[in-house]
Amino acid sequence: MSRILPIVLCGGSGTRLWPLSRKTLPKQFAPLLGDKSLLQLTLERLRLLSTDVMCVAAEEHRFLVQETTQAAGVGGSQLLEPSARNTAAAMAAAALLAEPGQLLLFAPADHHIPDPDKLAATVRSGVAAAQAGYIVTFGVVPTFPSAGYGYIRQGAPLEGSAGEQGARRVDAFLEKPAADRAAQMILAGGHFWNAGIFLVQAQVLLSALAQHAPDILESCRRATARPTRDGDFIRMDRAAFESCRSQSIDYAVLEKSEQVAVVPFEGVWSDVGSWNAVAALHPCDEQHNRISGNGFAIDATRTFIHAPTRPVVALGTRDLLIVDTPDALLVAHSDNAEQVKDAVSLLTTRGRSQATRHRRVPRPWGAYDSVDDGERFAVKRLTVKPGAKLALRMHHHRAEHWVVVKGAAQVLCDGTATLVRENESIYIPPGTVYQLGNPGKTVLEIIEVQTGGYLGEDDVVRFEEGSEPDSTQAAAQRLIA
Template sequence: MTHQIQPVVLCGGSGTRLWPLSRKTLPKQFAPLIGNKSLLVLTLERLRLLNPNVTCVAAEEHRFLVQEAIDDAKVSGKQLLEPVARNTAAAMAAVALLADPEQLLLFAPADHHIPDPERFAATVLKGVPAALAGHVVAFGVEPSFPSTAYGYIRQGERLDAALGDDAGHAVAAFIEKPAAERAEQLLLEGGNLWNAGILLVQAKVLIAALQAHADDILDSCRLATADMQPDGDFLRMDSAAFARCRSQSIDYAVLEKCERVAVIPFQGRWSDVGSWNAVADLHGADADGNQISGQGYAMGASNTFIHAPCRPVVALGTKDLLVVDTPDALLVMHRDCAEQVKDVVTLLTTQGQSQATQHRRIPRPWGAYDSIDAGDRFAVKRLTVKPGARLALRMHHHRAEHWVVVKGTARVLCDDKAQLVKENESIYIPVGAVYRLENAGKTSLEVIEVQTGGYLGDDDIVRFDEGGTQVLGETRKLA
């Protein structure tokens, strides 16, 4: 029965409450968070139990991050690229329109943590009979405490016995994120589940529900998907048509209005990893309640969480703190302030701080670069190039570059002269030279790049196509 299910991972979202780890250029679903794996990789590995072919819906700017996660999780599948963010209703509508009408689609967020993948897969399979009978099947989590951070689903009558003993209940109501007193009442009442945001539905059923309750979103997505532009495993929609689509979640657009919605409870551990308190809860605590990730040390501290992936971070005599360290930003806050981190991002953005949205390490199709240091007339970067990958042919008007290979073997083309540069060797790229860097080996290539010159801006670049013709009217932020 697993072959009937097509997993679809919704990779949108900025995750501002997990700043400084999560930023616009690298949202939380792509950042290494648990066991040096990203939440997206863990999600793909979990869905692999149902079907190793997985569809991802992602922003254009994150396409290569998604591809890396697909490769790391050892799954395959197409990526549907969104030119702009338009929330879950539009993303799901586009997928449904491109699918076979009879196809069972399992929509799952990319940023949830479910440590028992086998139990998750078994729970999803319980929803197949109801989904084939025309229901939109939601999955709810048995609440363990009165959370104010999650929406709730109230279970109604059991579904027809013909669908099986585990087919679930009809949904009586969707309840918005409640205040603390209301959350306690919902827990005491029983029969209320946390809304996990995971849905199983046939493509034709979802399309019919959208037609009935959000026909404008469906119409926009029909236009956007009418003439798809394939690029390898990437699928691009019509940008203008998709941009005109109304932005709304599937909950508001469809589920709260639809009559045939069922819910099945999931009884394992689940977290949407929506705050640093939620991240802390994923780690075991010592006798004093301290939770450590990475190179953290707690001395005379209590109830303190430390996230320190890069360097030693010591909390001395602290209490009830969350400490999050990254190479270019540090966050220290009281545990009660975890929901206010998004306000910090807003403040830094208004102050023009690049750390609000960008990491020091910038992913690129060929690998990544890390801006190590910069000053007047110089900049130092560490380039990491994937095996077989290469940077585009280019030239700079105002800067020279000096490369030192510290790992692997580089093939460098400089003014029509090609040469191999091995570990502990270097090469100089003068101002005005037309050059390209390529990883000639089968392992990762690491290069220290020193830029010098009167102007080091990212727009000082002339790009060339493979035939050596200048590409006009195009500048990109490159290493």
């Protein structure tokens, strides 16, 4: 069996799952099922095929992906997109960086497939067709006439060994149909939901792009001509990649190519595209209520509650979706689940930050949570990973007061290193060159109180290694040591 390299496509904004999914934390990174994100579940599934995985992700999400790959127990690299350009460009860039004969399995990061063994077996059954020069897609056997999914209509079986495992030619890709048309297709048989999972040799995909979307291929070829590598991160040329037009692989290649095959997948699958879909992933009680977290339903029917932190009580409700987060609450009728994106648009036009940003912001060293803010003050909770440190920095307009609530902090202030223990505090005046580090083996937690006339996140000067004063550099070395 040829080695398969899974490539996880981590793009997408996921506005239909607001307020949990936002631009800074799209649905693939949000903990939708227990404490695991859809990306982590995807990586754990693909681990059955390979522990070496490439993720194609936005530059701003690179640390979220890095954190998740570590939690999932997989290694590999991240191909960073300077801007979103849809699946055709993402797949083209990944294929250009692979060996020509490498089998690439492209999979979305935000789908739910609870039977990883069945998926792995289905993917392996498509290897012969992929090696024979086909782009192999995996069609989900439909369980109901959905008008929300695209469909694949199968054609004749492939010839020879390529068709031994049930692979057939794709006769057509069909747009999302009306409900009655979807019912007709299911009754007719031979139609599958399009899950957007593809197995293909790198050279086969590149040849198809050269034939059907040469402009996309050329832009990506220029973007990947001289990639830069920083640890696990692979960066492309920004200008070249951003010159690429945005189009899905379905429209750019698959609907035009005659070398596309389909292998049926008979397992459970969901694209988790709405809060109704999320609700369906949870068990229901006798009144058909579904609860995630700290939700309570009293005399309620067909109500979904997502309450990861504080208690949320639904009393006498019917057919509601209730989604709670620390800084925004959604209450919607289940019939209006597809209109959540309109709420995001409204909040965006009103200039509300909750439309796109969460309170908690991940950073390579850990995260910060904006607890409270007002005139001339802001309160944050910092968590710093064991052995991690913030970059050496300075603020012009704000002072910072830190109280260590868990662990011990090593703090560098204008060349003087200090160890600040639990229940101790330290004051960082404006204009101080400072650095925070966690020398311990557990997570460091700090309550930070900012004061001053301007508290914007852009009031920061970060120093590159070697650019700070000699005394500060020497103390920084002692701090790191």
